Amino acid sequence: MSEHFSSALGLFRISVRRVRKSLIEIRFFIVRACPGSVAGDFSGSMSRGGVEGSSIDPMEGSEATNSMCDLLREAFSATVARDYEKAVSVVRCAVATDYAFGVEDLELMDHVYACILNTSHYDESVIEVCWEWIDALERAPRLKDARVVSSSQLSIYYAYHMISRVQERMPRRANHAQSRADAWRRVKRSFDYLWSAAVQLWKPFELDRLDILCSWSYLALQFADAVDEDTIELIETAKCQAAHVLATTIVVENAHQANQRVATVERNIKETKSLVEKIGKKFAPKDEAMTISQTSKEAEEEEGVPVKRRKEEEK
Incomplete structure (x- = not known):
């Protein structure tokens, strides 16, 4: 090795x-x-x-x-x-x-x-x-x-x-599922912090911010047996926001690389959902789909969705 x-x-x-x-x-x-x-x-x-x-x-x-x-x-x-x-x-x-x-x-x-x-x-x-x-x-x-x-x-x-x-x-052990769930909780905590930083440091289409989104989506795929629906929705929403900005802005520096990252995130989320379905894991249906307009509000950019999620969990 x-x-x-x-x-x-x-x-x-x-x-x-x-x-x-x-x-x-x-x-x-x-x-x-x-x-x-x-x-x-x-x-x-x-x-x-x-x-x-x-x-x-x-x-x-x-x-x-x-x-x-x-x-x-x-x-x-x-x-x-x-x-x-x-x-x-x-x-x-x-x-x-x-x-x-x-x-x-x-x-x-x-x-x-x-x-x-x-x-x-x-x-x-x-x-x-x-x-x-x-x-x-x-x-x-x-x-x-x-x-x-x-x-x-x-x-x-x-x-x-x-x-x-x-x-x-x-080799599978009796605590395998629990170990995966515990690891995924740590992933969420780590990337909640990183994403909260990203939304303050970079614009939706900037490569450093999209790199964090790519990493998060790759981990969602790798932990498909433990991933939660809220995180998938958060990543998907951020991806849609970046795609919307790239599609409606005339000139974006490094637009080609940014679009590649958006496509990577989209592919990872699609594969994650497919794998989740294959292993028989089901998510509860959502009453209302999140749209671009809901993710583009200035308040969310300042605070970040993960911060809001933590506040809701603390209530």
């Missing part, structure tokens, strides 16, 4: 990033995850490269950044020396702090966990590593930064993808 996991992750990142490389270079050349950005949830105002109104001392933030970079480079060096126990130990120390990771930090962590996966057997140990990886990426505080959200969603998707593959290929 030698370089299977890291090479697969690398190819996945390359394939997604290649089509949007020029856009990212233009948009984010001078924007990076800086310690001056405020970390937390996505309920407040947000700029495309962070949050205004930071009160963090730049000098103090710079020292913290340098210290964390040195720590994570130590983990990277440990993987080069194949000392994986030390590498993961260093990453755990970094995760235990209250430092908000920037995109470069997260990519170093991705490298460490990919190397750990290389040494894991294709069993529960892979799942355990993936859960730890997801927890590390999602632990608070999280930077409100476009590059961080875009980069971390790729890794979060890949970790869930590996969890699903291993769960499906392992």
